Amino acid sequence: IDDLEGLDKQPFIDPEDMAKLKQIQRLKFTLPVRNVQVKTEGTLVNSVRRTIYDFFCQKIDNDELIATLRWFIFHEYDTSIPTWNLSSCPICENSSVPLHRKDMSNKYTFSCNHCGGELFLTDVFRLHEAIDEELGAGGILGYLINTLEQIIFVHLIRVILRMKPDLLNEMLFIKDGPLAFFGQTANIYKPMRSLVNYLFKNHNLYLAGLEKSGSFVEHADEITEKLDDGTVLILSNDYIYKYILPGYPDPTRPYGATTYYSNKLIFKTNSGGMYVVSLPTSENFLNPKKADFRNLDVILTNIEKLKCDMYDSALIPVALANKLVSLADHPSSGILQKFAKGAISS
Ligand SMILES: [Zn+2]
Structure with a gap:
């Protein structure tokens, strides 16, 4: 705390840090909110799902954020739980889709037990439920930023526990x-x-x-x-x-x-x-x-x-x-x- 007591006398955040700080906002700009689709994905819902999944697949501190998500969702820090129950499939919209940890691919994907479609581990955030193909995905931004901020804390906690x-x-x-x-x-x-x-x-x-x-x-x-x-x-x-x-x-x-x-x-x-x-x-x-x-x-x-x-x-x-x-x-x-x-x- 002594180090910090002098801080209010100096500009704490330098422009370089401000630039870095804005990087976390970049997701906002790259998220296909409306009228934009990721080339390989046919619908806005799938474009958004893919974008969030790709974001989590980035390496942060030499480890993918999505590996932390698995650790977190399946309680791997302690006695792990075998299954997460997904409330609805983003593809066939059937409710209650079990995601079994043992059936997860090495790309952090699952198959829907109803339609066989590819589900991402990041679908646990259920953001697909809040996207309207016509109204857009603007409504999920606040939820997404709030979630990301906390998942990044989880990631840092995991890194600290390991180190x-x-x-x-x-x-x-x-x-x-x-x-x-x-x-x-x-x-x-x-x-x-x-x-x-x-x-x-x-x-x-x-x-x-x-x-x-x-x-x-x-x-x-x-x-x-x-x-x-x-x-x-x-x-x-x-x-x-x-x-x-x-x-x-x-x-x-x-x-x-x-x-x-x-x-x-x-x-x-x-x-x-x-x-x-x-x-x-x-x-x-x-x-x-x-x-x-x-x-x-x-x-x-x-x-x-x-x-x-x-x-x-x-x-x-x-x-x-x-x-x-x-x-x-x-x-x-x-x-x-x-x-x-x-x-x-x-
Ligand atoms: Zn399905």
């Missing part, structure tokens, strides 16, 4: 936005929670999601005068549905039960900054307690210390996280040296 698991004690992963998966990708919260629980049990994990917009941030702004500096307000289901979101669908069903692998809190720093933070939890709690958040104090201390005025209501770590993402196509040792440099202190 030097102790580094997990020294790295803080900060995601821009909540720790959750939305829309068609929502189900991915399940393998993410499994991985989080595995890491908490066997290693460690410092991971936080920071929200910069939305209902929770608006609420945090409204109550800023009511909270003392240095206060943590852990958000229970009752609180969320009483003060932040309209309605109360089902009192026994926690907020984000089908999307989040985290619970939320509002944090007012000692200097009066307000943050909406989500931290991974072992289950989705209706009424989370402080003890349900692993590494809470250390993470909040770092969020406070890393505060950066360079960006409006943003932080260095979001830049860090973005930087991490943007640099992910460089050799891992380089990344690890850069980012292991002690974001964590207790």
Whole structure:
């Protein structure tokens, strides 16, 4: 943290890094959103599927991202699971297609048990369900970026586990936005929670999601005068549905039960900054307690210390996280040296 304390005095992101940072956006531009098709693919759905699959087949840190996806989806870090149930086939649209790990080809593909069509491992994101041949694929961009950001964290975690698991004690992963998966990708919260629980049990994990917009941030702004500096307000289901979101669908069903692998809190720093933070939890709690958040104090201390005025209501770590993402196509040792440099202190 000492290294970082001087950082707000210098331009942290140099133009070269900004250029790299934008590379992660390139997917946006190359994704055939509309009226464009990948030559060999007949439909927009298949063009988009192929583009996402090809993206995952790139090597990042000398390893394909799609190998990480297999590791992640089939829990290969622990006792692996044999099958992932795909909710629908992108080709014949039949529902419930089992993807058996043992039947996966060396290209990370499967055959549909209904139509025999070629399924990609990346079809687990179900983005094909949200693409309309006429309206286009614009609706999946947000889900895709949110998912990619988190899968790249998973990739880095896998690289670290393989190289030097102790580094997990020294790295803080900060995601821009909540720790959750939305829309068609929502189900991915399940393998993410499994991985989080595995890491908490066997290693460690410092991971936080920071929200910069939305209902929770608006609420945090409204109550800023009511909270003392240095206060943590852990958000229970009752609180969320009483003060932040309209309605109360089902009192026994926690907020984000089908999307989040985290619970939320509002944090007012000692200097009066307000943050909406989500931290991974072992289950989705209706009424989370402080003890349900692993590494809470250390993470909040770092969020406070890393505060950066360079960006409006943003932080260095979001830049860090973005930087991490943007640099992910460089050799891992380089990344690890850069980012292991002690974001964590207790
Ligand atoms: Zn099929």
